[in-house]
Amino acid sequence: MADCVGRRALFAFPLLYASAFSGLYLALFMVLWLLILRGLAIELRHHVHHHLWGEFWDVIFSAASLGLALLFGVALERPAARRTVE
Secondary structure, X not given: OHHHHHHXXXXXXXXXXXXXXXXXXXXXXXXXXXXXXXHHXXXXXXXXXXXXXXXXXXXXXXXXXHHHHHHHHHHHHHHHHHOXXX
């Protein structure tokens, strides 16, 4: 369903669609890479039985999770910051 809505928006308003997503490429790629890092950390943590290996991937998982939380927080805070309180 959501895929159909995206296609309709692309065909109905191509300039609006292009301008809206051109500014989001960096953020979308950051989200993609952070999600990939989290998945790698979960998968690779148990491949080698050494305490430094596990600690390294724990740090990677924690950093990627923190990065995602910060990125989503900034993305959600920007529209809220524009609202005026009367």
